Amino acid sequence: xxxxxxxxxxxAQQQGSEPLSNSxxxxxxxxxxxxxxxxxxxxxxxAAVIERVGTEASDWSVREVGDGNLNLVFIVEGPVGAVVxxxxxxxxxxxxxxxxxxxxxxxxxxxxxxxQAAHDPGRVPEIFHYDAEQALIVMxxxxxxxILRGKLIAxxxxxxxxxxxxxxxxxxxxxxxxxxxxxxxxxxxxxxFLANVELCAITEDLVFTDPYxxxxxxxxxxxxxxxxxxxxxxxxxxxxxxxxxxxxxxxxETLAHGDLHTGSVMCTATDTRVIDPEFxxxxxxxxxxxxxxxxxxxxxxxxxxxxxxxxxxxxxDWIMDVTAEVWSSFVMExxxxxxxxxxGILYPKSMFEDQGHSSEDALNAKxxxxxxxAIGVCGIEMHRRILSLAHNADFESIxxxxxxxPLEARCLMMGRALILDRAKxxxxxxxxxxxxxxxxxxxx
Amino acid sequence: xxxxxxxxxxxAQQQGSEPLSNSxxxxxxxxxxxxxxxxxxxxxxxAAVIERVGTEASDWSVREVGDGNLNLVFIVEGPVGAVVxxxxxxxxxxxxxxxxxxxxxxxxxxxxxxxQAAHDPGRVPEIFHYDAEQALIVMxxxxxxxILRGKLIAxxxxxxxxxxxxxxxxxxxxxxxxxxxxxxxxxxxxxxFLANVELCAITEDLVFTDPYxxxxxxxxxxxxxxxxxxxxxxxxxxxxxxxxxxxxxxxxETLAHGDLHTGSVMCTATDTRVIDPEFxxxxxxxxxxxxxxxxxxxxxxxxxxxxxxxxxxxxxDWIMDVTAEVWSSFVMExxxxxxxxxxGILYPKSMFEDQGHSSEDALNAKxxxxxxxAIGVCGIEMHRRILSLAHNADFESIxxxxxxxPLEARCLMMGRALILDRAKxxxxxxxxxxxxxxxxxxxx
Numbered sequence: 001x002x003x004x005x006x007x008x009x010x011x012a013q014q015q016g017s018e019p020l021s022n023s024x025x026x027x028x029x030x031x032x033x034x035x036x037x038x039x040x041x042x043x044x045x046x047a048a049v050i051e052r053v054g055t056e057a058s059d060w061s062v063r064e065v066g067d068g069n070l071n072l073v074f075i076v077e078g079p080v081g082a083v084v085x086x087x088x089x090x091x092x093x094x095x096x097x098x099x100x101x102x103x104x105x106x107x108x109x110x111x112x113x114x115x116q117a118a119h120d121p122g123r124v125p126e127i128f129h130y131d132a133e134q135a136l137i138v139m140x141x142x143x144x145x146x147i148l149r150g151k152l153i154a155x156x157x158x159x160x161x162x163x164x165x166x167x168x169x170x171x172x173x174x175x176x177x178x179x180x181x182x183x184x185x186x187x188x189x190x191x192x193f194l195a196n197v198e199l200c201a202i203t204e205d206l207v208f209t210d211p212y213x214x215x216x217x218x219x220x221x222x223x224x225x226x227x228x229x230x231x232x233x234x235x236x237x238x239x240x241x242x243x244x245x246x247x248x249x250x251x252x253e254t255l256a257h258g259d260l261h262t263g264s265v266m267c268t269a270t271d272t273r274v275i276d277p278e279f280x281x282x283x284x285x286x287x288x289x290x291x292x293x294x295x296x297x298x299x300x301x302x303x304x305x306x307x308x309x310x311x312x313x314x315x316x317d318w319i320m321d322v323t324a325e326v327w328s329s330f331v332m333e334x335x336x337x338x339x340x341x342x343x344g345i346l347y348p349k350s351m352f353e354d355q356g357h358s359s360e361d362a363l364n365a366k367x368x369x370x371x372x373x374a375i376g377v378c379g380i381e382m383h384r385r386i387l388s389l390a391h392n393a394d395f396e397s398i399x400x401x402x403x404x405x406p407l408e409a410r411c412l413m414m415g416r417a418l419i420l421d422r423a424k425x426x427x428x429x430x431x432x433x434x435x436x437x438x439x440x441x442x443x444x
Numbered sequence: 445x446x447x448x449x450x451x452x453x454x455x456a457q458q459q460g461s462e463p464l465s466n467s468x469x470x471x472x473x474x475x476x477x478x479x480x481x482x483x484x485x486x487x488x489x490x491a492a493v494i495e496r497v498g499t500e501a502s503d504w505s506v507r508e509v510g511d512g513n514l515n516l517v518f519i520v521e522g523p524v525g526a527v528v529x530x531x532x533x534x535x536x537x538x539x540x541x542x543x544x545x546x547x548x549x550x551x552x553x554x555x556x557x558x559x560q561a562a563h564d565p566g567r568v569p570e571i572f573h574y575d576a577e578q579a580l581i582v583m584x585x586x587x588x589x590x591i592l593r594g595k596l597i598a599x600x601x602x603x604x605x606x607x608x609x610x611x612x613x614x615x616x617x618x619x620x621x622x623x624x625x626x627x628x629x630x631x632x633x634x635x636x637f638l639a640n641v642e643l644c645a646i647t648e649d650l651v652f653t654d655p656y657x658x659x660x661x662x663x664x665x666x667x668x669x670x671x672x673x674x675x676x677x678x679x680x681x682x683x684x685x686x687x688x689x690x691x692x693x694x695x696x697e698t699l700a701h702g703d704l705h706t707g708s709v710m711c712t713a714t715d716t717r718v719i720d721p722e723f724x725x726x727x728x729x730x731x732x733x734x735x736x737x738x739x740x741x742x743x744x745x746x747x748x749x750x751x752x753x754x755x756x757x758x759x760x761d762w763i764m765d766v767t768a769e770v771w772s773s774f775v776m777e778x779x780x781x782x783x784x785x786x787x788g789i790l791y792p793k794s795m796f797e798d799q800g801h802s803s804e805d806a807l808n809a810k811x812x813x814x815x816x817x818a819i820g821v822c823g824i825e826m827h828r829r830i831l832s833l834a835h836n837a838d839f840e841s842i843x844x845x846x847x848x849x850p851l852e853a854r855c856l857m858m859g860r861a862l863i864l865d866r867a868k869x870x871x872x873x874x875x876x877x878x879x880x881x882x883x884x885x886x887x888x
Contacts, residue, residue, distance in 0.1 A: 177694075178694065187644075190638055191634075194632070197627070197631055197632075201627065213794050213795050238795050238796070249789065250697045252694050350657050355676065357679045357682070362682075362683035365687065
């Protein structure tokens with residue numbers, strides 16, 4: 001949710017929060033933040049950790065590598081191998097105790113990871129140990145993986161990237177929904193994740209609302225003021241953004257990752273993994289894939305600042321191809337699951353196939369609704385990453401603001417078009433054509 | 445949910461149910477079904493009951509007046525006054541233990557009643573005592589109120605009926621939503637009501653699904669087969685019904701009554717009260733008012749069998765006027781609350797009024813979405829009351845099936861038009877005009 005280069009200010013995100021009453025949430029009365037000195041003591045007797053690192057904790061080397069925003073992240077290495085240890089802090093790390101953030105986010109991350117692992121095996125880090133009281137997860141050390149966003153800035157390609165991410169979105173969306181799960185199980189799980197209030201409030205504020213007025217935590221690049229004024233003066237677009245927020249906040253169709261941008265994806269040249277679902281919630285089916293597409297489009301629009309003229313066109317084409325494949329793979333996998341795993345209460349075969357009726361039109365209508373939601377979220381994500389608190393490195397790493405601002409302006413205007421026209425846009429090809437056109441426009 | 449004249453068969457509604465893990469639900473290990481002999485012993489020392497009935501329980505007279513479907517309902521009278529005692533049974537009363545139904549429905553009814561009382565004071569029965577373990581609620585004895593459906597069959601009028609019901613729907617919908625409540629409070633409450641799985645499953649099956657195939661519990665009037673075949677062969681309409689089910693099951697916008705038909709309303713000539721919210725859920729804002737409008741339309745279509753020619757036109761006009769007022773009052777009250785109580789995360793004033801921008805278009809768009817949902821639910825309710833398990837007395841009390849079937853057929857065809865065209869219908873006047881036209885049609 002937070003990019004590494006962002007100056008986080010003290011927040012006011014806790015409006016409306018009340019003490020959680022859900023007794024399933026862990027008690028962290030004896031919580032203790034770990035250090036490179038204390039971590040081996042905590043984990044040295046945990047069989048699942050010893051097995052992967054080595055029996056003698058005194059032989060372990062521990063590094064803290066957290067990017068400094070929310071959590072502690074340790075790499076623990078020993079004679080046998082290495083693991084990653086992620087521990088939540090009771091506040092936003094970069095800000096300090098003045099911005100509290102509940103430890104329960106580790107609980108939701110753990111439960112999201114286990115569900116994602118079940119729904120798309122191998123795509124998220126394997127979990128070796130979870131300590132609920134310590135808000136601490138020991139998981140697979142992904143190596144030599146690096147954050148996808150960095151690879152896109154560096155101009156590197158990843159094999160099968162679009163297919164893998166599209167399938168991940170389809171499998172997690174379908175298999176946690178009433179299309180597939182027994183509805184009692186979906187409801188129990190949705191009730192559990194409704195307690196992830198504080199992290200959802202960050203999304204509700206920073207993503208859907210703050211970009212559209214002069215919120216305290218906002219900041220944007222010098223030179224963007226005219227475009228920002230256009231957006232904040234567009235009452236119709238602001239209403240659309242809030243219609244999307246209403247769906248995000250209440251339409252618990254499926255377990256969404258909740259923060260699926262290119263900073264939550266780690267890759268080698270051939271392998272792609274999804275990390276960090278602490279913002280997980282039951283929300284609209286189109287949320288994750290919409291946010292993901294937005295981040296590819298932002299990578300696309302930022303490329304002129306990162307590539308030589310000789311490389312630019314080819315690499316932008318590759319990003320467009322990946323983006324197209326994210327959606328086409330989503331659709332293909334969703335269709336496959338509709339045909340093979342539609343065991344929930346929705347669109348039952350008793351009403352369609354068992355009467356000799358095709359459910360193909362119902363499926364197409366459902367996909368169209370998911371697409372419309374996704375494109376709306378996509379447009380909003382393209383705004384909040386440039387106007388709200390948490391920017392992304394695709395643009396932030398462009399030091400010359402006279403280069404950065406015009407590229408961001410294209411993003412903002414494209415986002416506006418997506419939000420306003422999402423009901424009329426019927427294919428991702430149209431979205432990509434809009435991006436190619438906008439990529440040539442002089443908005444500022 | 446169940447009409448009194450319905451032959452309930454053994455059900456299969458428990459698909460997907462799992463043991464509830466929500467520790468907030470009451471434990472009923474020492475539950476005991478009350479009888480007219482035992483009830484005074486149970487309540488004779490409860491101060492809130494004594495105060496309203498009389499200090500000596502031996503002076504009380506206890507009658508059991510439950511209509512025989514789900515629950516025990518007692519009237520307890522004494523020298524001071526009378527109260528109603530409603531106690532859940534662990535099964536569907538009319539069927540017996542072969543169709544279990546959880547006692548927790550009393551818990552959800554109690555919590556729905558307290559919230560409705562807070563949001564629209566005086567509109568639901570006052571609660572004097574709640575015994576969670578015994579699944580028992582002691583409440584105000586409404587007298588001389590009778591069930592509204594009976595009054596509509598008898599041709600009786602109720603003053604202010606449409607206004608009161610429209611306001612009730614608007615106040616409960618608005619004040620339990622993210623338009624008004626702190627979102628953390630709405631989410632905690634939504635999580636609580638997500639445990640009302642079994643009663644929601646009844647709605648999901650009996651209302652949204654069973655009408656559209658030859659489900660085990662279905663029955664319909666002799667002579668309707670051609671119309672039923674048309675509906676069950678209409679693949680596009682069935683898909684729309686399932687799109688509505690998807691919203692019902694997952695879009696927890698607000699606390700809905702969940703079963704707001706004319707059998708859940710009690711009236712005198714001048715007073716209107718709402719009862720029986722045991723099917724309560726966090727669901728779409730348009731659900732309650734859509735179901736309510738459907739039940740007025742069914743009353744309208746059934747009138748030719750209940751009125752003399754001299755009375756028919758006038759009374760049908762009155763029902764149309766009430767139906768119009770249900771919606772117009774809903775809209776007026778919703779607008780009032782939007783202006784005066786919009787304190788939630790949605791459409792915040794910081795994005796609109798505080799910037800000198802009107803939120804009027806956003807409000808109109810929201811109302812249009814609520815209307816579209818309501819009209820869709822309305823059409824589905826008109827189908828399930830004629831095709832699924834639970835019929836209603838408006839039609840069931842018409843003994844001559846050659847009279848009943850053509851009237852029901854009009855209802856079915858009108859419901860189909862509402863489901864298919866709900867996105868194009870923009871006013872309730874259009875709906876009422878459709879009803880007036882259909883009221884003249886010879887469908888069978």
